Amino acid sequence: MSNEVLNPVAIEQRIREISERIAKSAAVCNERYITFMTADRNHDLAYAAAYMEHKGAAHEKRYAADLATAETRGARDVADAAYKYADRLAKALESELRAYQSIGASVRAMYQVAGRGE
Incomplete structure (x- = not known):
């Protein structure tokens, strides 16, 4: 948020912008999670293959597999x-949206009482 003038129209526009970013963030999170799961599976398979290929004691197999799979890890x-x-970015956007919704409620309340003299 900045020092921008807050009026109901500006707040609603900002809420709409943040909502659109949140909607797009779901696809980004999904893509990144699929990438992570693919990399995790590839690492597990490479580790298992390296472990089984190493000829030696069990504790050596583990270390050999660790060294052989440093890149996939x-x-x-x-x-x-x-x-x-x-x-985290998606969650931050949700927090920003809630903040603007709260500000919007306050600004609407101010506009409702504006001009009512004492």
């Missing part, structure tokens, strides 16, 4: 961070 972590960012 990194891709998964980046996808997870992108999803979480999109989700």
Whole structure:
């Protein structure tokens, strides 16, 4: 929010803009979550393959698989961070929408009593 003049029309326009952004954010969150789940699955499969391929003791297999799958783990972590960012942004937009709705109610109340002298 800025130092803009708040009148009912401006508030309603801003509420409409935020609502549209929230609607678009659902698709972004979904895309990012699908990307994360795909990266997570790819990492799990790569880890399992690396674990099974390593010839040696069980504890060595785990470390060998960790080393062999560092790239897929990194891709998964980046996808997870992108999803979480999109989700936090969507929640921030919802909070901003609630704030504008509250401001709108206050401004409407002010307009209702405007001009009624004491």
